[in-house]
Amino acid sequence: MQKTKTYVSDTVSRLQPSGIRRFFDLAASMKGVISLGVGEPDFITPWSVREACILSLEQGYTSYTANAGLWELRKEISDYLACRFEVQYDPANEIIVTVGASQALDVSLRAILNPGDEVIVVEPSFVSYAPLVSLAGGVPIPIQTSGKHQFKLQAEQIEQVVTPKTKALIICSPNNPTGTVLNREELVQIARIVAKHDLLVISDEIYAELCYDEQYTSFPAIAHMRERTILINGFSKGFAMTGWRLGFIAAPKDLAMAMLKIHQYTMMCAPTMAQYAAIEALRNGAGDVEEMKKSYRQRRNFFVQSLNEIGLSCHMPGGAFYAFPSIESTGMTSEQFAERLLLEEKVAVVPGYVFGASGEGYIRCSYASSLEQLQEAIRRMRRFLERL
Numbered sequence: 292m293q294k295t296k297t298y299v300s301d302t303v304s305r306l307q308p309s310g311i312r313r314f315f316d317l318a319a320s321m322k323g324v325i326s327l328g329v330g331e332p333d334f335i336t337p338w339s340v341r342e343a344c345i346l347s348l349e350q351g352y353t354s355y356t357a358n359a360g361l362w363e364l365r366k367e368i369s370d371y372l373a374c375r376f377e378v379q380y381d382p383a384n385e386i387i388v389t390v391g392a393s394q395a396l397d398v399s400l401r402a403i404l405n406p407g408d409e410v411i412v413v414e415p416s417f418v419s420y421a422p423l424v425s426l427a428g429g430v431p432i433p434i435q436t437s438g439k440h441q442f443k444l445q446a447e448q449i450e451q452v453v454t455p456k457t458k459a460l461i462i463c464s465p466n467n468p469t470g471t472v473l474n475r476e477e478l479v480q481i482a483r484i485v486a487k488h489d490l491l492v493i494s495d496e497i498y499a500e501l502c503y504d505e506q507y508t509s510f511p512a513i514a515h516m517r518e519r520t521i522l523i524n525g526f527s528k529g530f531a532m533t534g535w536r537l538g539f540i541a542a543p544k545d546l547a548m549a550m551l552k553i554h555q556y557t558m559m560c561a562p563t564m565a566q567y568a569a570i571e572a573l574r575n576g577a578g579d580v581e582e583m584k585k586s587y588r589q590r591r592n593f594f595v596q597s598l599n600e601i602g603l604s605c606h607m608p609g610g611a612f613y614a615f616p617s618i619e620s621t622g623m624t625s626e627q628f629a630e631r632l633l634l635e636e637k638v639a640v641v642p643g644y645v646f647g648a649s650g651e652g653y654i655r656c657s658y659a660s661s662l663e664q665l666q667e668a669i670r671r672m673r674r675f676l677e678r679l
């Protein structure tokens with residue numbers, strides 16, 4: 292008998308595919324494209340880290356690890372968080388090694404949400420937050436930040452959307468797609484409102500190593516926030532390890548143990564060889580990270596200044612590797628702008644609307660490309676704008 296129904300769940304049927312994908316597919320089918328679209332480092336993982344992985348394979352370390360991750364790695368993560376960000380987590384009970392920050396986000400949301408619980412998502416935001424909230428049975432509640440405030444969340448905006456069903460707030464600093472960094476004072480203001488409404492914070496700190504102008508403040512380092520924070524970080528961005536699929540969660544024991552229950556049934560453990568590589572990254576990788584950071588800073592300064600010179604107004608992003616210029620002066624939507632720029636000048640950027648309503652009027656450009664590519668991209672964008 293022919294099948295007469297879809298077997299796909301209502302939740303998944305309602306889910307929209309990521310708007311970024313369409314541009315990637317289009318760009319991939321064209322020759323000579325400069326891509327400022329992808330959100331990943333242009334560096335290859337440092338050699339010593341790759342070598343540690345090879346060595347682990349030579350030694351035959353190919354079986355599962357503990358569910359929470361190799362003890363040596365959890366210990367390194369605990370020391371790293373303490374030294375680098377002044378936050379203390381017990382490697383035995385409060386750290387879980389995950390398959391990227393992506394899985395860390397998924398596990399966090401699934402561990403905390405009851406059906407219908409609301410989670411505040413600060414837009415423009417990383418494209419996965421709202422879908423992951425929905426998949427976990429929750430309801431994403433967007434807050435729109437504004438270019439007028441360099442896309443910084445204003446603490447009072449939280450109060451405007453809080454309801455008795457609000458369970459958590461997701462923050463991301465440095466931010467994808469805006470590059471905006473929240474400083475200690477701004478985090479303290481957010482913490483005040485979070486405590487007042489008894490919210491949990493999921494702090495996505497995946498770009499913490501890439502903070503260019505000021506000392507980074509980790510959210511759980513703010514007074515009284517550790518107990519109500521799930522800290523998410525990983526190796527993809529700062530350590531140039533996107534393909535290794537390795538991240539981690541640090542959270543108070545009760546939350547970490549709840550997440551570990553899901554992790555052990557769904558993942559068992561993160562990839563073993565990647566975990567051995569990550570130990571080396573944390574033990575000896577600081578110099579490499581510093582070099583990469585210096586290079587991003589140099590490219591950021593060139594690229595953002597150039598965008599402003601060619602007439603695309605752009606705030607100086609404090610971190611990550613994204614510039615988020617306004618294209619409002621062109622009168623085009625961000626989708627029209629990105630599509631025409633790609634077809635006419637072969638420069639791929641991401642239209643801001645995919646990151647939420649307040650992303651409309653902007654485009655995301657990743658400057659994790661060589662200086663020569665960035666210079667050529669600017670030349671092409673200048674030509675494009677002059678023709679309009």
Ligand code: PMP
Binds near residue numbers: 394
């Ligand atoms: N959070 C943010 C803000 C990101 O930009 C990304 C990657 N684009 C992730 C999480 C996921 O990172 P990972 O590779 O560790 O899964």
